[in-house]
Amino acid sequence: MKHSDQKYIEALLNNNRVLLDELYRKFSGKIKRMILSNNGTEADAADIFNEALLTLYHKASTQNFELSCPLDAFLYIVCKNKWLNELNKRKNKRVILEDDEINLEEDSFKMAEDLILQEQRYKLLTEKVAELGNTCQQLLQLSWSGNSMEEVAQILRVTYGYARKKKSECMARLITLIKQSTQFNSLKW
Structure with a gap:
């Protein structure tokens, strides 16, 4: 563009x-x-x-x-x-x-x-993160900020197992949104 x-x-x-x-x-x-x-x-x-x-x-x-x-x-x-x-x-x-x-x-x-x-x-990543729910946005931002999953779970007041599972689901959804974007192929991921 x-x-x-x-x-x-x-x-x-x-x-x-x-x-x-x-x-x-x-x-x-x-x-x-x-x-x-x-x-x-x-x-x-x-x-x-x-x-x-x-x-x-x-x-x-x-x-x-x-x-x-x-x-x-x-x-x-x-x-x-x-x-x-x-x-x-x-x-x-x-x-x-x-x-x-x-x-x-x-x-x-x-x-x-x-x-x-x-x-x-x-x-594109920022746009697709914004399309995720608040829980996913918060979880991903906390984990990408250098916090361990234990710290993320503690901050969100959830169990460690739930935080890991939810992060995996959020990442899978984010990857799907990015791959479905019309810009995906032109950005040589």
Whole structure:
């Protein structure tokens, strides 16, 4: 599903100055803070941000790229990888050839796509948990919060055996709801 931040991708492709100015105002600060807190300068931050936008422009113009997560999360991953690469070059720990840089960009996109997929899976899981009854919701949330089943049973004021059996039933129902979802196959579970 296309994210509402897709408008910024279209602004890059169409050189829409108004939206591009908004993109810089809205997203560059987070990148700047990340780079400044990791031995960079404001000039480094600007360079990395612009490189990330160029990478994104290239991807969008050649592959009909559609954004399905918030742009700030996507840009953050791309910029973080570019900045780590730059730090490695400065420390002379690693020589990056142009082919390696292309792979890094592809890795950044792969990481961003994985992040998007993870967010979509989490959203589906959250939606399906909400479809369960209150008892199942509470039991699953308590057990997923790191509580032992003994603690869960004590909190819910039920026997340990009942809590385990009920959790098993709730999980089975949740799995069924997720598998019946139209999104299930597209999320590569």
